Amino acid sequence: xxxxxxxxxxxxxxxxxxxxxxxxxxxxxxxxxxxxxxxxxxxxxxxxxxxxxxxxxxxxxxxxxxxxxxxxxxxxxxxxxxxxxxxxxxxxxxxxxxxxxxxxxxxxxxxxxxxxxxxxxxxxxxxxxxxxxxxxxxxxxxxxxxxxxxxxxxxxxxxxxxxxxxxxxxxxxxxxxxxxxxxxxxxxxxxxxxxxxxxxxxxxxxxxxxxxxxxxxxxxxxxxxxxxxxxxxxxxxxxxxxxxxxxxxxxxxxxxxxxxxxxxxxxxxxxxxxxxxxxxxxxxxxxxxxxxxxxxxxxxxxxxxxxxxxxxxxxxxxxxxxxxxxxxxxxxxxxxxxxxxxxxxxxxxxxxxxxxxxxxxxx
Amino acid sequence: xxxxxxxxxxxxxxxxxxxxxxxxxxxxxxxxxxxxxxxxxxxxxxxxxxxxxxxxxxxxxxxxxxxxxxxxxxxxxxxxxxxxxxxxxxxxxxxxxxxxxxxxxxxxxxxxxxxxxxxxxxxxxxxxxxxxxxxxxxxxxxxxxxxxxxxxxxxxxxxxxxxxxxxxxxxxxxxxxxxxxxxxxxxxxxxxxxxxxxxxxxxxxxxxxxxxxxxxxxxxxxxxxxxxxxxxxxxxxxxxxxxxxxxxxxxxxxxxxxxxxx
Numbered sequence: 001x002x003x004x005x006x007x008x009x010x011x012x013x014x015x016x017x018x019x020x021x022x023x024x025x026x027x028x029x030x031x032x033x034x035x036x037x038x039x040x041x042x043x044x045x046x047x048x049x050x051x052x053x054x055x056x057x058x059x060x061x062x063x064x065x066x067x068x069x070x071x072x073x074x075x076x077x078x079x080x081x082x083x084x085x086x087x088x089x090x091x092x093x094x095x096x097x098x099x100x101x102x103x104x105x106x107x108x109x110x111x112x113x114x115x116x117x118x119x120x121x122x123x124x125x126x127x128x129x130x131x132x133x134x135x136x137x138x139x140x141x142x143x144x145x146x147x148x149x150x151x152x153x154x155x156x157x158x159x160x161x162x163x164x165x166x167x168x169x170x171x172x173x174x175x176x177x178x179x180x181x182x183x184x185x186x187x188x189x190x191x192x193x194x195x196x197x198x199x200x201x202x203x204x205x206x207x208x209x210x211x212x213x214x215x216x217x218x219x220x221x222x223x224x225x226x227x228x229x230x231x232x233x234x235x236x237x238x239x240x241x242x243x244x245x246x247x248x249x250x251x252x253x254x255x256x257x258x259x260x261x262x263x264x265x266x267x268x269x270x271x272x273x274x275x276x277x278x279x280x281x282x283x284x285x286x287x288x289x290x291x292x293x294x295x296x297x298x299x300x301x302x303x304x305x306x307x308x309x310x311x312x313x314x315x316x317x318x319x320x321x322x323x324x325x326x327x328x329x330x331x332x333x334x335x336x337x338x339x340x341x342x343x344x345x346x347x348x349x350x351x352x353x354x355x356x357x358x359x360x361x362x363x
Numbered sequence: 364x365x366x367x368x369x370x371x372x373x374x375x376x377x378x379x380x381x382x383x384x385x386x387x388x389x390x391x392x393x394x395x396x397x398x399x400x401x402x403x404x405x406x407x408x409x410x411x412x413x414x415x416x417x418x419x420x421x422x423x424x425x426x427x428x429x430x431x432x433x434x435x436x437x438x439x440x441x442x443x444x445x446x447x448x449x450x451x452x453x454x455x456x457x458x459x460x461x462x463x464x465x466x467x468x469x470x471x472x473x474x475x476x477x478x479x480x481x482x483x484x485x486x487x488x489x490x491x492x493x494x495x496x497x498x499x500x501x502x503x504x505x506x507x508x509x510x511x512x513x514x515x516x517x518x519x520x521x522x523x524x525x526x527x528x529x530x531x532x533x534x535x536x537x538x539x540x541x542x543x544x545x546x547x548x549x550x551x552x553x554x555x556x557x558x559x560x561x562x563x564x565x566x567x568x569x570x571x572x573x574x575x576x577x578x579x580x581x582x583x584x585x586x587x588x589x590x591x592x593x594x595x596x597x598x599x600x601x602x603x604x605x606x607x608x609x610x611x612x613x614x615x616x617x618x619x620x621x622x623x624x625x
Contacts, residue, residue: 006478010477011470013490244457248448248449248461249450252442257436257465258433259434302452302453
């Protein structure tokens with residue numbers, strides 16, 4: 001009797017759990033949507049929902065807008081909407097990168113910055129900023145140069161780390177982390193040296209860049225991130241089974257039929273690529289990659305099948321929230337978003353650690 | 364179905380294994396014994412395909428082990444390591460589900476298999492629990508269940524009806540954390556699966572427990588094969604003292620392998 005009913009019970013439990021998690025993910029996504037609506041209104045020029053709705057209605061029925069309305073429409077569609085979409089992409093990419101990184105090194109304290117990605121990007125961007133300041137003729141292509149160099153810097157950092165950690169048996173995780181520490185130190189020193197030599201203007205720009213910002217985002221950049229970010233998110237979702245197997249250790253994963261070396265490499269490059277992309281366009285945004293997987297794990301469990309999409313959605317939501325805070329706290333001043341994520345993320349992380357002390361219930 | 368010919372393994376100019384041959388048929392139970400650090404686990408990892416031997420050849424199901432696609436191999440041989448670490452809060456059933464992740468079957472079918480095997484290994488009460496919170500013995504049973512699930516073919520039959528023909532299970536100290544009751548129960552269960560065609564290579568220090576089940580014993584000393592054959596031929600005072608450096612006493616048992624004691 002019992003033997004026959006057990007599969008039924010277990011299947012029911014599993015199905016119920018799946019339903020619960022899926023519902024949770026959709027709910028979080030709904031919250032994100034709500035935040036988009038709030039975010040479109042928040043800022044130095046506040047717009048009420050009715051105003052906004054009216055504006056959209058007028059625009060779509062091709063009615064003429066007043067001068068005031070035209071400005072509002074511009075703020076609404078060209079400034080706020082793209083940065084909201086960017087926040088979603090960047091948040092999702094950073095959080096999923098953190099999730100993948102933690103799964104790969106099997107350590108809940110890992111984040112993409114651990115292996116020097118962000119630091120590499122920052123070092124390269126700082127160099128370019130200083131150069132632009134020195135050669136004003138580069139000013140015109142400035143933004144693109146900074147983004148491109150940050151991207152290259154990030155990938156270069158990962159390449160160095162991978163090269164050092166490469167053994168005949170595959171990539172050694174402990175060497176990977178240690179090499180990451182070294183690359184981080186090197187990049188920080190490089191930034192320090194550049195900051196020391198830079199003039200006030202360049203110094204300010206470098207500092208601003210390393211704090212991260214969603215300012216200056218236009219549809220062009222969003223389109224670019226969308227075009228490469230959506231496939232990246234797809235690959236992250238594809239990695240779920242591999243990360244689940246890797247949680248049991250590399251030998252175990254290999255015995256279960258996972259091409260460990262291949263997936264390790266794929267994960268590392270994907271994380272590098274995603275973080276490089278986010279960093280290149282928005283500067284360094286800390287703590288999202290570390291904290292979001294933790295929150296997601298406490299809500300959705302450690303199974304990457306649900307954890308990975310949950311991280312994506314939760315990352316997007318938190319980034320939207322951070323962006324709204326950064327704009328709404330001291331209008332018309334805009335706080336760099338990296339400061340918001342770190343200022344909220346770090347204490348929250350401490351709280352999580354203190355709460356989970358001794359029981360480590362979900363990490 | 365498994366043929367290992369004169370394999371040697373060197374690592375950093377040190378010889379770990381030398382000229383070891385082993386051949387297995389369906390239903391065989393090979394026990395590997397030897398002192399600590401003599402290369403038992405390394406040998407098992409070679410058999411699993413986790414280590415590449417320096418010389419010699421390993422063929423599994425008429426195919427060179429190297430040429431097996433890793434995913435296909437996982438459905439034919441499973442490995443239960445000595446220490447089983449889980450790094451995140453995985454629940455027992457999620458862990459077991461993972462063993463069926465590469466199979467083309469419905470969720471219901473895999474759940475059915477998991478439950479049947481869990482009943483057999485007496486772990487169904489562990490469903491819903493974090494694997495890391497399980498005791499050593501409970502975790503060992505869960506991992507053995509996972510290995511067996513990995514080998515089960517794709518079907519909705521009862522697992523007791525399964526034929527594990529040509530499948531290979533590698534066990535590294537499978538009973539080290541098990542209590543008195545489950546040591547025996549586990550070995551009986553493995554033997555039951557052997558009767559269904561499963562070939563087993565088992566590394567163990569608990570000779571008195573494992574040897575009665577063995578169809579073949581491989582005695583290792585410093586990476587070399589000291590003796591090989593049926594338990595009654597291999598378990599002699601001369602061999603044991605050569606292998607372990609101490610002279611044991613053998614208490615004869617009627618119809619079974621002698622009992623080894625100090």
